[in-house]
Amino acid sequence: MATTTLGEFDLIARYFTRAPRRAVLGVGDDCALLAPLPAGQQLAVSCDMLVEGRHFLSTVAPQRLGHKALAVNLSDLAACGAEPVAFTLALAMPRVDEDFLEGFSRGLFALADAHSVDLVGGDTTAGPLNICITVLGAVPGGQALLRSGARPGDELWVSHPPDGGLGDARLALEVFRGSVALTGDSLEAVRLRMECPTPRVALGVALRGVATSAIDLSDGLVGDLGHVLARSAVGATVNADALPRSAVLAAMPRAMQHECTLAGGDDYELLFSAPPGAESQVIAAAKRAELAVARIGRIDAAPGLRIVDGLGAPLLQRFVAFDHFRTAS
Numbered sequence: 001m002a003t004t005t006l007g008e009f010d011l012i013a014r015y016f017t018r019a020p021r022r023a024v025l026g027v028g029d030d031c032a033l034l035a036p037l038p039a040g041q042q043l044a045v046s047c048d049m050l051v052e053g054r055h056f057l058s059t060v061a062p063q064r065l066g067h068k069a070l071a072v073n074l075s076d077l078a079a080c081g082a083e084p085v086a087f088t089l090a091l092a093m094p095r096v097d098e099d100f101l102e103g104f105s106r107g108l109f110a111l112a113d114a115h116s117v118d119l120v121g122g123d124t125t126a127g128p129l130n131i132c133i134t135v136l137g138a139v140p141g142g143q144a145l146l147r148s149g150a151r152p153g154d155e156l157w158v159s160h161p162p163d164g165g166l167g168d169a170r171l172a173l174e175v176f177r178g179s180v181a182l183t184g185d186s187l188e189a190v191r192l193r194m195e196c197p198t199p200r201v202a203l204g205v206a207l208r209g210v211a212t213s214a215i216d217l218s219d220g221l222v223g224d225l226g227h228v229l230a231r232s233a234v235g236a237t238v239n240a241d242a243l244p245r246s247a248v249l250a251a252m253p254r255a256m257q258h259e260c261t262l263a264g265g266d267d268y269e270l271l272f273s274a275p276p277g278a279e280s281q282v283i284a285a286a287k288r289a290e291l292a293v294a295r296i297g298r299i300d301a302a303p304g305l306r307i308v309d310g311l312g313a314p315l316l317q318r319f320v321a322f323d324h325f326r327t328a329s
Contacts, residue, residue: 006096008124015105016089016119023086023118032120034086037138044082044137044144048072052129056195057176062100064195065131066107071199072218073135074115075268078204079216081145082137084117092127115201145207145214145272150232152301154212154273157282158221158244159200162292165244166221167257169194170264180256186248197268206285207272214272220263222305222319224271229305238262238297241310255317262307263319273299 006014017027023034037043050056050069060068070087077084089108093100112119117135160166172190174180182190200216207214213232215224221243229236243261250257274282279295286293300306307315 006098011096011101012124015101016122018109018119020118020120021116023120027119027121032086032088034120034136037085040141041138042141042144044077044080044139045134046073046076046080046137047132047134048076050131060195062103063107063110066104066109067111067196068107069104069131069133070108070111070117070135071197072268073133074111074117074199074201075197075216075218077135077137078199078201079145079214079270080137080139081143081204081208081211081214082139083205084115084201085136085138086118086120087112087133087135089119089122090130090132091122091124092130093124094126094129115199140208143208145204145211147213147215147228147231149211150213150228150234150236150273150299151275152234152299153276154299155276155279155295156225156236156238156271156273156297156299157211157293158217158271158296159203159269159286159289159291159293160244161198162290164193164246165249165261165294166217166267166269167243167249167260167264168246169197169266170220170260171249171252171256173264173266174256174260180252182248189246190248194266197266199268200270200289200291203270203285203289203291206288207270207274207282210278210281210285211272211274214270217267217269217271218265220265220319221267221271222262222307223265226305228271228273229303232299233303235300235303235305236297237300237306237308239310240307240315242294242296244292244294258315258317259319 074084168190172194175182213228215228217224240258
């Protein structure tokens with residue numbers, strides 16, 4: 001650990017100040033300056049906080065942590081079909097650790113560059129390690145994907161990597177908890193999904209005008225889908241056997257597979273609904289985003305969530321999504 005006497009404004013200048021590309025004025029003044037959005041565009045805003053020991057382990061590599069801190073916010077924009085514009089960063093650290101700052105800023109800016117998004121301001125302070133990012137995006141007026149648009153008869157879809165699925169991040173957490181044993185490439189594959197999620201921005205944009213509702217999977221499919229059902233005043237049936245999963249997770253006991261895919265969290269894939277006649281459009285959108293999609297269920301008029309197996313039989317296993325104040329699952 002390389003600690004120094006580097007001051008607050010020196011570390012901002014060294015690790016977090018770059019010439020803006022899209023902003024008018026970025027880091028260095030009391031406020032950033034952004035040009036007004038083009039006519040017909042709406043501003044999309046989201047904020048997420050990452051707290052050590054709650055959202056990430058102390059063993060995570062700083063570069064991966066920088067990536068994830070921005071990725072979880074870009075994922076929210078993806079769920080609304082918005083394109084990233086700029087973001088702010090508030091960072092609390094126990095001490096100035098230049099090794100940490102170098103890796104963290106490298107991971108942060110690598111993802112920022114991939115999405116052409118500017119860091120335009122924020123704050124730094126001493127305290128327990130805590131990262132808070134606010135991200136700004138743009139979406140054409142009336143085209144944002146919302147949680148409130150699902151309708152009875154719509155089909156439920158979820159995105160996933162062509163060679164993977166849901167639940168790997170939760171499986172990695174179970175390894176660190178000591179309840180599952182994985183080593184080598186299998187461990188690295190699921191750990192990468194936990195520590196370096198990929199925001200599905202391109203898919204969110206491609207689904208505008210196709211999806212009727214959308215949400216990103218951060219706290220587990222059961223809980224996140226519940227938000228859509230509540231906002232849309234509908235119910236749903238989900239086929240647990242249709243949920244995509246990686247070869248590593250598929251080798252686990254069936255109960256573990258269901259727990260990870262339905263209640264795992266940290267997937268940051270897009271869960272969305274679309275009319276039954278939109279299958280070709282959904283698949284075309286996924287192809288443009290270089291992703292796969294799986295049809296996992298349907299929206300019902302009857303309230304509540306029903307989870308069944310491939311034969312339509314109800315699952316008896318109980319699933320609880322992550323909630324910061326009610327559960328540690």
